[in-house]
Amino acid sequence: MERLLAKVLARIVRRGSLSVVFASGDYAVFGDGSGPPLTVRFTSHAWQRQIVLDPELSFGEAYMEGGMVVEQGDIAEVLALLMAQVGLEVPSASAQFFLRLRFLFRRLAQFNPPERSQKNVAHHYDLDGRLYALFLDADRQYSCAYFETPDQSLDDAQLAKKRHIAAKLLFDRPGLSALDIGCGWGGMGLYLAAHAGAKVTGVTLSQEQHGVARCRAEERGLAGRADFRLQDYRDVEGPFDRIVSVGMFEHVGVGHYEEYFAKVAALMKEDGVALIHSIGRSEGPGITNPWIAKYIFPGGYIPALSEVLPAIEKAGLLVTDIEILRLHYAETLKAWRERFLAHREEVERLYDARFVRMFEFYLASSEMAFRHQGMMVFQVQLAKREGVVPMTRSYIAQGEAALRGMENQNRPGLRLAGE
Incomplete structure (x- = not known):
């Protein structure tokens, strides 16, 4: 041998x-x-x-x-x-x-009814919260950042990602209702509540993330405008003006795409806008790497757009914009890997040396998949009818500029120690 x-x-x-x-x-x-x-x-x-x-x-x-x-x-x-x-x-x-x-058996491996979905989510996202604090940005964004310049810091690139998505969602008036499917630790929802004036409902299946998101909303005085729930998206009742999902679609499973987009359509108002941000594969349908499926993301699958678009069409939704982010996730993963390795002794104290090697391999192999194996990120914007989204993409830059102004306006002032 x-x-x-x-x-x-x-x-x-x-x-x-x-x-x-x-x-x-x-x-x-x-x-x-x-x-x-x-x-x-x-x-x-x-x-x-x-x-x-x-x-x-x-x-x-x-x-x-x-x-x-x-x-x-x-x-x-x-x-x-x-x-x-x-x-x-x-x-x-x-x-x-x-x-x-x-x-042949990929649909069975990705069969994700609510009970199994919660178990799969817990496998990765209910790890010790201190682990993620060691390598993520300050807002705990566990998805692809948006690097506006090659030398942009991870924290600034993650802020740019939230700003970019919010601009695409067209928060053109205060008080719009927004659903965040797979809200994580609450960063995206809190951004929309604080800077876009939205009334946000965020749902997650992770108990760890749910607890952190609720605490963060309380600490920032946003609990009245950002409600985070431990709930499956299939059990949510609408309707909502805006729907966003960042880094959650990879956990849906190819056999559930029609169900997912039918639910998005049911939850969206007639003049609503949705944006789905997900990892994708550029070379057509495939399978989840078996090592990733066994040790990191059970039940997960990275889709090709050719698998996603038919389900969107069947749900009666219109694709109003698609943007492909190519090497942005490679740079995000590089930053995570470098931060993780800088704290490897702390991680080993939390878990053990085997866990450190497992997580290092996960971050490194994922980074190289984006650099060399056709992985990318897509942002698909959806609506129910024509005319909801402007005819040209200039509104995105205009929206980002307005949101940047709100960020500066809402930035907490400096205080002396003890104040």
Whole structure:
């Protein structure tokens, strides 16, 4: 099996420089020698066999469990080298078998009735709240930031994301009702309440996020304008002037898209506007990476637009704008990864070294998927009838300018200590 692994690596790694120390002690170098030299070591024959048979699942497991150790460079650099290769060979027969099997059963894996959805959400979002405070921005935005300039800080880029979305939602008068589906820790809803004058209802299935969002609304004096509920979106009653969902659609599951957009349509007023912000895949329908599905986001799936648009049309909704954010999430994930690793000792105290490796692999592999494997983010704006959204996109920049003014106006003044 070691010889087979070496043969596979020789065909895959055509660029770069990857040295591999096999479990037997044998040593080989793959690639054309360009780029920084990287070295990995396998600690057992069993892990080598697993990677050959099912690389999509076992590569991440080997790193997480210590079956593969990066001795020169880091796991992000190793993943970048592997995922950026052009003209990868056809997967082995066993790897193709697992791919076909997973595609065949993907709807079952993404079957997300309310009870299962809550369990899946708890798996990731109900982790110790201190973990997310270590690597997210101050507002705990756990979705793609919007980098207006390459050197923009993560906090400023996350603020720009909220501003950009709010401008697209057309809060052209105060007091509009807004539903935030999958409200997270409340950042988007609190922004709309504070700066767009909206009356916000936010729903989440995470108990941890729900508690934090409610506390933040109280602390900011926005509890009367931002109501956060522990509730499935399917149980919400409307109607609403505006509907927003940021980073939640990835948890819906391909078999529930028609149900999701039918509910959005039912909750939206006739002159309403909705915006769905989601990770997407550029190369057509696929499957969730099995390692991600097992350890990070059970029940999750990143859709292709070709899977989403038919469900929107069937719900009787009009697509009024689509924007594709390409490398914005790669830069977001890079910032998260760097912050996470800067606090790795604190994370290890919260959990253990295995958890640190698992989360590092998740952040690094996700970043490289956006850089090299066709992942992107789409923002789809929806309405029920023509004429609700202006004919040209100039209103977005105008809305952002107005919101920026409100941010400055609402910024709390400086106080002396003890005041």
